[in-house]
Amino acid sequence: MPIDERIEAVVTAVKQSAKYGDTNEATIRELAAEAVRQHKKTRPAIKAVRARLHSIMAPYLGDPDYAVEAARLDAAFAAGDDTAVATICLDCLDAHLSTRERLPIMAEFYARIFAITGQPDVLMDIACGLNPLAWRWMGWPVDSSLRQGEQAIQFYAYDIHEPRVAFINHYLRLEGLAPLARVQDVAMQFPQETADVALFLKEMPRFERNYGGRGRPLLEALNAKYLVISYPAVSTHGGRNLTNRYREFMVQIIQGYDWPVTELLFAGELVFVIEKR
Numbered sequence: 001m002p003i004d005e006r007i008e009a010v011v012t013a014v015k016q017s018a019k020y021g022d023t024n025e026a027t028i029r030e031l032a033a034e035a036v037r038q039h040k041k042t043r044p045a046i047k048a049v050r051a052r053l054h055s056i057m058a059p060y061l062g063d064p065d066y067a068v069e070a071a072r073l074d075a076a077f078a079a080g081d082d083t084a085v086a087t088i089c090l091d092c093l094d095a096h097l098s099t100r101e102r103l104p105i106m107a108e109f110y111a112r113i114f115a116i117t118g119q120p121d122v123l124m125d126i127a128c129g130l131n132p133l134a135w136r137w138m139g140w141p142v143d144s145s146l147r148q149g150e151q152a153i154q155f156y157a158y159d160i161h162e163p164r165v166a167f168i169n170h171y172l173r174l175e176g177l178a179p180l181a182r183v184q185d186v187a188m189q190f191p192q193e194t195a196d197v198a199l200f201l202k203e204m205p206r207f208e209r210n211y212g213g214r215g216r217p218l219l220e221a222l223n224a225k226y227l228v229i230s231y232p233a234v235s236t237h238g239g240r241n242l243t244n245r246y247r248e249f250m251v252q253i254i255q256g257y258d259w260p261v262t263e264l265l266f267a268g269e270l271v272f273v274i275e276k277r
């Protein structure tokens with residue numbers, strides 16, 4: 001079978017799978033092109049793509065039921081019920097491990113970060129997961145009477161999970177923000193937008209492992225005044241302290257740049273606020 005047809009067969013099979021079918025097609029295609037070069041037969045190539053996606057998508061971190069939560073949000077916004085909106089956001093954040101771990105520190109987290117960077121007018125959330133649902137805890141005034149796009153803040157968000165991005169845009173619209181969440185593989189295409197602050201939370205170690213050293217080029221390419229890079233402070237399994245390991249890792253990634261760095265240590269999360277010059 002010609003190589004193009006083999007790639008297509010792998011993409012189609014993965015796109016039809018229940019576990020990984022929600023992934024950005026461009027990401028699957030790139031992995032499929034690599035896999036068919038390494039495996040002569042289609043079945044092992046599909047298996048190889050699924051194994052890579054297991055690490056990249058980390059489905060084990062969890063997802064809410066997007067249709068159910070979108071309907072709950074619609075009802076809460078229609079009723080003008082801010083308490084219900086906040087509860088639904090917290091439920092969604094609780095459904096994914098990265099944001100669940102941040103819940104106890106969430107308001108303090110953004111207050112301390114933005115005390116250094118200034119409250120941004122344009123924010124980027126790279127490999128965002130469900131984090132944009134933390135919007136109400138990020139320190140901007142909440143005004144649920146605003147319609148789509150009336151909010152002055154621009155909140156860009158990037159992820160490769162299609163229903164997650166669609167849900168985030170649904171939420172942003174309800175909050176009066178422009179729907180600037182994108183299905184974009186940031187390893188293949190670095191974000192081109194300009195921002196005051198770019199968040200890249202709890203993804204750098206996996207990103208480096210999955211994309212063999214594209215972490216530093218990503219940070220170099222970002223058009224942001226401040227980069228906010230975070231790491232889990234303790235391991236998920238076993239509760240091992242990871243702060244020293246990730247401190248060294250961060251130093252290595254930005255070695256050679258005279259970017260001023262402020263370290264913030266929260267319960268469970270180690271954050272580096274980097275002023276990009």
Ligand SMILES: C[S@@+](CC[C@H](N)C(=O)[O-])C[C@H]1O[C@@H](n2cnc3c(N)ncnc32)[C@H](O)[C@@H]1O
Pocket residue numbers: 056057058061098099126127128129130131158159160161184185186187188200201202203
């Ligand atoms: C561990 S979660 C982190 C979520 C969020 N940053 C947080 O800390 O709450 C990683 C997220 O990155 C996304 N992701 C992984 N590789 C990506 C890529 N190449 N481009 C865009 N998103 C990616 C995954 O789909 C997942 O939602």
